[in-house]
């Protein structure tokens with residue numbers, strides 16, 4: 001499977017490293033879309049990839065799947081073109097947080113018979129949430145995310161601060177780099193307005209902790225994921241990058257779990 005990558009930052013570099021390690025892998029990144037050719041020129045030699053600054057040329061290159069690993073705004077801009085041409089893996093899931101845009105994208109992929117794959121990112125348990133939603137036996141989903149204070153606040157603090165309390169739709173508007181997980185939860189479960197989100201800035205924390213509570217006629221479920229952040233980008237948990245790789249691997253498998 002030939003992959004085109006959008007964004008060669010923390011997650012993108014992880015994928016380039018992992019997928020170039022074994023030359024016989026059946027998944028290879030061959031094209032990378034960047035906005036600054038000079039900055040990323042070194043990727044061509046290091047990973048044997050071709051760089052593109054035109055979305056059309058990138059999509060015309062010989063790729064089967066596009067992996068988006070840029071940011072919510074960039075994802076929104078390119079998504080209509082990308083999904084109309086290719087199967088897509090989207091990690092800036094916040095790009096799908098507006099209903100009109102989500103409907104537009106859904107119409108395109110239906111018409112083209114394409115799919116969008118949303119990795120579980122920095123959390124887990126989405127399989128359970130999706131199942132109980134489909135069965136109509138879910139009532140509430142809430143997320144409490146704790147992150148190191150300096151990743152959320154511009155000023156230092158001595159105590160834990162609540163920086164956001166509300167629903168997923170509002171959370172991603174205010175924190176597009178920090179709470180994509182809430183949109184994955186919302187899309188799997190009770191929706192953007194019903195998914196409750198609390199975001200805490202904790203000065204004594206060195207992990208990104210996501211605590212999820214689900215309830216309904218099926219019973220209750222609780223998940224807590226204590227993520228190690230990437231040393232190079234404390235906003236992003238290592239697990240988020242691992243989940244994109246996992247999604248790509250699942251796309252090549254004949255037995256699907258979950």
Ligand SMILES: NC(=O)C1=CN([C@@H]2O[C@H](COP(=O)(O)OP(=O)(O)OC[C@H]3O[C@@H](n4cnc5c(N)ncnc54)[C@H](OP(=O)(O)O)[C@@H]3O)[C@@H](O)[C@H]2O)C=CC1
Nearest residue numbers: 007008009010011069070071074092121122177180236240
């Ligand atoms: N769903 C989830 O659970 C999670 C989602 N995420 C999301 O994943 C995405 C990637 O995260 P991460 O790798 O840490 O981000 P980084 O900031 O480390 O990297 C982003 C990359 O995207 C590139 N980029 C930005 N804008 C554009 C554009 N318009 N066109 C092309 N490339 C662009 C940047 O290039 P440049 O050098 O030019 O700026 C950079 O290479 C983010 O949206 C993040 O919020 C992260 C963690 C968890």
Ligand SMILES: O=C([O-])CC(=O)C(=O)O
Nearest residue numbers: 122178179180181208237
């Ligand atoms: O990486 C994380 O822990 C979560 C994150 O940034 C996001 O959901 O946007």
